[in-house]
Every structure is written in C-alpha cells, then in structure tokens.
Amino acid sequence: MSSRARWAGVLSLLVIVLISYVDRVNVSVLITDEAFTDHFGITGDRVAQGALSTVFLVGYGIAAFFLTPFYETTLGVRRGLFVSVALWSVMTLLSPYALGALTLTVLRALLGAAEGPLFSLKTMYVREHFPPHEAGRPNAVSSMGVSLGTAAGLPLITYLVYHFDWHTSFLALAALNAVIGLPLIALFVRGRGVAGARRSGFGATLKGALSMPRLAPILLIEIATLAYLWGPSAWLPSYLIQERHFSLAAMGAVSSLPFLMSLVSGFLGGLLLDRLPRRLLALPFVVGSAGTAVCVLLVAGADSDGAAATGLILAGAFWGLQGPAIPTLVQHCAPARFVGSAYGVVNGVGNLVSAFMPMLMGVAIAASGGHGFGAGFTLLAGAQLITLVCGAWLLARPVQGPSGAGAQPSTECSDLEHSQAS
Numbered sequence: 117m118s119s120r121a122r123w124a125g126v127l128s129l130l131v132i133v134l135i136s137y138v139d140r141v142n143v144s145v146l147i148t149d150e151a152f153t154d155h156f157g158i159t160g161d162r163v164a165q166g167a168l169s170t171v172f173l174v175g176y177g178i179a180a181f182f183l184t185p186f187y188e189t190t191l192g193v194r195r196g197l198f199v200s201v202a203l204w205s206v207m208t209l210l211s212p213y214a215l216g217a218l219t220l221t222v223l224r225a226l227l228g229a230a231e232g233p234l235f236s237l238k239t240m241y242v243r244e245h246f247p248p249h250e251a252g253r254p255n256a257v258s259s260m261g262v263s264l265g266t267a268a269g270l271p272l273i274t275y276l277v278y279h280f281d282w283h284t285s286f287l288a289l290a291a292l293n294a295v296i297g298l299p300l301i302a303l304f305v306r307g308r309g310v311a312g313a314r315r316s317g318f319g320a321t322l323k324g325a326l327s328m329p330r331l332a333p334i335l336l337i338e339i340a341t342l343a344y345l346w347g348p349s350a351w352l353p354s355y356l357i358q359e360r361h362f363s364l365a366a367m368g369a370v371s372s373l374p375f376l377m378s379l380v381s382g383f384l385g386g387l388l389l390d391r392l393p394r395r396l397l398a399l400p401f402v403v404g405s406a407g408t409a410v411c412v413l414l415v416a417g418a419d420s421d422g423a424a425a426t427g428l429i430l431a432g433a434f435w436g437l438q439g440p441a442i443p444t445l446v447q448h449c450a451p452a453r454f455v456g457s458a459y460g461v462v463n464g465v466g467n468l469v470s471a472f473m474p475m476l477m478g479v480a481i482a483a484s485g486g487h488g489f490g491a492g493f494t495l496l497a498g499a500q501l502i503t504l505v506c507g508a509w510l511l512a513r514p515v516q517g518p519s520g521a522g523a524q525p526s527t528e529c530s531d532l533e534h535s536q537a538s
Contacts, residue, residue: 256386
C-alpha cells in the first residue's frame with residue numbers, strides 16, 4: 117500500500133473518531149436543557165444525569181473487551197468498522213423516540229457497545245500499515261478525533277439544542293454516522309485481514325492479549341486518562357453554566373478550548389514519541405499527569421472565572437500530551453497477531469472502570485449541595501496521580517530495545533510473540 121493510501125486511512129479514522137466523540141458529548145449538553153431532563157424525569161437529579169454517561173461507557177467497556185477478539189479474528193478492520201458505524205447510526209436515530217428514562221438508558225448502553233471496538237480497530241490499522249518506530253504520528257493523528265470531536269461537539273450540540281430542540285441533536289448525529297462515516301470506510305480504509313492459517317480462535321486471541329508485558333501499569337494509566345476525559349465531558353457544560361454563570365456562547369467557546377489545546381499537545385506528543393529512546397516512552401505520562409493534576413486543582417479552588425478557564429485550558433494541554441503514548445506502548449509490546457485485542461483489553465477495562473467517574477463526580481457534586489463542582493474536579497486530580505505513579509514505574513522498568521528509525525520490537529515483546537506463534 118502506498119504512503120498516500122495508508123495515510124488516507126488514518127485521516128478517515130480521524131473523522132470517524134471525531135464523529136464518535138460528538139456522539140459521546142451529546143448527553144452532557146442535553147442535561148443542561150430542561151426540556152430534555154423534564155421529558156425523561158431527571159431534572160435536578162445529578163446522579164441520574166451522570167448515569168447516562170456511565171451506562172454508555174459500561175457498554176463500551178464490555179464490548180471493547182469481549183467483542184474485539186471476535187472482530188480481530190473474524191471481521192478485521194474494514195468490516196468491523198462498517199458494522200460498528202452502522203449500529204451507531206441506528207442507536208442514535210432511535211434515541212429521541214425512547215419512551216422513558218429506562219429505554220434511553222438501554223439505548224445509551226447499546227450505543228456504547230457498538231462503539232466499543234473502535235479504538236482497537238484503529239490500533240490494528242496502524243499496526244498493520246506502519247512499522248513500530250513510525251507509529252507515534254499515525255496514532256497521534258487518528259487520535260486527534262478525540263479532541264476535535266469533543267471541542268467541536270460541545271458548541272455544535274449546544275447550537276442544535278438551543279436553536280432547534282433536543283430531538284434534532286440525535287437526528288443530526290445519526291445522519292453524520294450514515295452519510296460521512298460509512299462512505300469514508302468504503303473509500304479509504306483497507307485492512308490486510310488475517311490469513312486463515314494464522315487465524316487464532318477467540319480464546320487464544322484473548323489469552324494472547326492478556327499476556328502482553330506491562331499490561332497492569334498501562335491498564336491503570338488508561339483508566340486514569342479516560343477518567344479525566346469522561347469527567348469533564350459529562351460535567352463541564354453544567355459547571356460553566358450553573359456555577360460560573362457563563363452565557364451559552366461563552367460556555368461553548370470555553371468548553372472547547374481545553375480539547376483544542378489537547379489536540380495540539382497530542383500531535384506534539386506523537387512527534388515526540390517517534391524521537392524518544394524506547395526506554396523513555398513513558399515520559400509523557402509523568403510530565404502530562406503532573407501538569408494536569410496541578411491545573412485541575414487550580415480549577416477546583418479558583419475564585420475567578422478567568423482563573424478557572426485558564427486552569428481548564430492548561431489541564432487540557434497537559435492531558436493531551438499523554439494520549440498517543442498509550443496505543444504506541446501497546447503496539448510496541450503486544451504480539452503483532454493480537455495487538456487489536458490487547459488494546460481492546462486495555463481500552464475496554466479502562467472505559468469500564470472510568471465509566472463511573474461521571475457518576476462519582478455527580479455524587480461529589482450532590483454531596484456539596486448540588487453546585488460544589490470543585491469536589492468533582494478534585495477526583496480528577498486524584499486519578500492523574502495514578503498515572504504519575506505508573507508512568508514513573510514504567511520509566512524505572514522500561515521496555516528494552518533500540519530506538520529510532522529501524523528499531524525492532526523489544527526483546528521481551530519479541531520473545532512473547534514467538535512463543536505465541538509457536
């Protein structure tokens with residue numbers, strides 16, 4: 117495959133990830149709309165509002181863990197993406213017609229399950245088309261959809277909800293999935309597939325994924341990193357409108373800026389990873405988590421709107437620095453045949469555990485009288501301390517091997533791959 121063709125696939129994955137993250141922030145804006153919360157009977161119920169994000173992530177995490185080995189052994193990247201995006205469109209289209217809060221909750225869980233294999237399929241594509249020493253940039257570029265989708269999604273959904281109605285946001289997202297996502301997969305995403313002689317069964321694939329070296333610290337970092345993503349995604353609009361009393365226009369702008377900053381820092385992090393010695397691949401976790409934790413604590417104790425906004429923006433920059441390092445480490449350590457499922461385990465468990473952050477923040481906010489968002493942000497700083505400890509551990513016990521162009525997989529990881537193949 118030519119360089120242009122493989123990068124066309126990366127850019128298509130960027131757009132698909134972007135659309136998926138607009139999907140995910142939809143509810144965080146909707147819970148600020150009384151017409152929506154009154155319709156489903158959750159007005160003033162912070163725990164129930166946070167649960168709408170949590171059930172999505174629970175479905176996502178379970179599916180990423182259990183469906184990814186099936187996708188990797190049976191469907192491959194291209195067909196797996198087709199199935200996923202088609203299901204996203206259907207679930208989003210049905211959501212505004214939910215008969216009550218319980219039905220909406222079930223649809224949110226099913227939407228999460230449909231999106232579960234996405235990042236594993238993205239990781240498989242990069243591993244199939246790029247050597248390990250070039251993986252940092254495609255990982256960073258395709259992951260830019262996280263920040264772009266969140267940054268664009270918050271003001272977009274705000275516009276649709278407050279200039280039309282909450283039903284319109286669901287219908288527009290269903291159209292984005294069907295009209296943009298599916299054609300991009302058809303035109304530009306190519307998977308190499310798995311040769312029949314080399315194809316492993318579900319159990320062997322899952323076992324191979326669970327055997328990945330450095331699984332525990334990478335998994336803990338994924339949990340903490342996603343906890344920071346889902347917490348602000350669920351509560352940032354409410355915080356800016358209800359505690360900081362921002363206008364809708366100001367809320368849309370300020371809520372986007374942290375994720376735009378993470379977009380820039382994530383790309384820089386990907387460039388950095390391709391230049392770092394292998395022993396320092398965990399450095400972005402240490403620097404990024406320390407900076408994020410400090411900035412979030414500044415937000416929690418901020419007296420002025422300007423200080424709060426500055427802290428949020430800087431926290432987004434430090435947090436974004438960490439993003440490309442997770443799939444890059446998985447691609448360096450996981451056996452090539454099981455890299456999608458290895459990332460499925462990391463991403464699935466990460467989402468499953470971090471899914472409770474929006475609800476925990478809701479409990480903390482409610483315990484502080486319903487408007488004590490500072491308590492919720494303190495939880496996010498605590499999660500970043502987990503990343504700091506695990507990143508320091510990985511620096512002290514690095515993946516061994518040469519670095520730079522032409523670098524081969526580490527001895528530890530290569531030995532594991534050969535043992536699995538035999």
